[in-house]
């Protein structure tokens with residue numbers, strides 16, 4: 001009986017996967033369409049203006065605005081998808097379907113539930129990241145082997161938010177504050193995290209804040225992997241920071257899930 | 264369904280039931296939520312093959328007790344052992360050997376009946392192939408074969424409850440915990456469910472059942488405790504509790520709302536004990552008809568009179584002064 005205790009999260013993931021199979025078409029479709037719209041709407045339009053501006057392509061260190069912005073999407077898209085996925089569906093397991101309670105009545109533990117949710121978030125992040133990469137592979141400016149390596153970075157970026165959000169959801173009785181969290185926790189990340197312009201353009205205080213967010217590390221690393229120009233030490237640092245966020249979130253979720261499920 | 268080590272002994276060595284190692288043993292078991300004490304020092308011992316009941320009104324602490332037994336709620340104080348194991352350290356193993364039907368269904372409503380069982384079986388590390396075979400057998404057992412591939416969402420309350428029961432049996436549990444198995448079901452659905460639980464008992468599974476229906480406790484339990492306010496107020500077999508605490512029959516008389524109590528002086532000496540409720544008087548006697556004749560002899564004419572057998576409801580009323588279902 002679970003002699004290999006580490007299989008517990010896989011069992012939880014297995015249930016989430018069965019649900020995902022009911023909605024995978026919409027998920028995959030969305031993962032391609034959404035980045036495509038952002039690219040067309042912002043990348044091309046603003047790119048025209050920026051690249052043709054007084055500083056020319058040098059403004060972004062020799063990269064076109066389209067490439068600069070497009071590579072950020074590999075990190076921001078999983079963040080958006082997992083931001084949502086870690087809120088309402090997690091609440092469902094606690095209050096509406098009570099699937100999490102059902103799980104802990106078996107040999108599974110509350111930590112298995114938290115980590116199993118994490119595995120599933122990983123899958124959703126993978127689908128989202130792969131969708132963006134598929135789109136970027138269609139454009140000469142962003143076509144590169146680095147796209148493949150950037151997918152897991154996007155997943156880690158999304159997970160940094162998802163695990164923390166899931167940990168927080170376990171402490172909530174209602175979903176009243178969820179939309180607010182997306183507005184204050186996700187949208188500003190998108191706007192100020194270095195997706196649209198380098199964060200050194202920000203006022204110093206905001207820049208300092210931006211540099212400690214997961215999204216900035218995720219974007220920088222994705223961009224570096226696809227467009228080059230990132231020294232390996234800095235790249236490694238970005239990766240470690242993301243891993244630290246995911247680990248901390250997972251530990252927090254294991255604790256809050258246990259408090260919620262085993263009062 | 265049964266761990267041979269436990270039960271073989273019962274048949275072979277002809278030992279008295281209490282000598283068998285208990286499946287569940289609780290001593291001065293306490294559960295507190297903050298300052299609030301939900302379970303206040305209960306002692307329980309449940310032996311293999313027994314159907315044991317916790318009977319009590321809402322808030323008595325039945326679910327809190329069940330959740331401690333189910334190893335999903337830490338014990339605040341006292342001792343609890345299940346299968347002779349400690350829930351705080353061996354929770355995983357204990358949970359693997361029992362089945363739980365929670366008070367509120369926890370089904371995956373957007374998946375089919377079969378998918379529910381398959382996914383749940385995997386939580387116990389049962390192989391996919393065994394899960395499939397077991398699921399089909401259990402779906403048959405709870406009489407839902409024609410609903411096998413229907414979404415749980417589309418089932419009636421009674422059918423959902425049966426899915427919960429089937430799911431709880433996927434690991435061939437030695438011990439089955441049923442928290443209010445029929446609350447909210449119509450009488451017909453309740454009887455279907457009782458029938459299934461009775462079959463399970465025949466097969467030898469130990470069952471722990473909570474309920475606030477006295478008829479359910481009478482139907483399903485060999486032995487039960489009456490719980491109120493987190494404490495056990497009585498213990499025994501359904502019939503034993505009735506003989507011990509009250510007379511065999513009850514004469515229920517109604518004199519009209521609010522006018523029952525003023526009849527008491529006139530009824531002095533009738534029956535062995537009289538309980539006053541707002542809408543009726545309950546006169547306990549071994550012979551209800553004799554009590555009724557006595558009323559007629561005294562020319563007391565109630566609006567209505569009815570003689571029935573005493574039930575656990577009456578025991579609860581006597582012990583707590585309240586009815587089970589408010």
Ligand SMILES: Nc1ncnc2c1ncn2[C@@H]1O[C@H](COP(=O)(O)OP(=O)(O)O)[C@@H](O)[C@H]1O
Pocket residue numbers: 263296299300301319320321322323324325326327328
């Ligand atoms: N998680 C909890 N936190 C605080 N109080 C609780 C919790 N669970 C149960 N209670 C309280 O404990 C008491 C007993 O509840 P419960 O065990 O559910 O009773 P029953 O199942 O007999 O209706 C109730 O007053 C209930 O409000």
Ligand SMILES: [Mg+2]
Pocket residue numbers: 325326327366442443
């Ligand atoms: Mg209850």
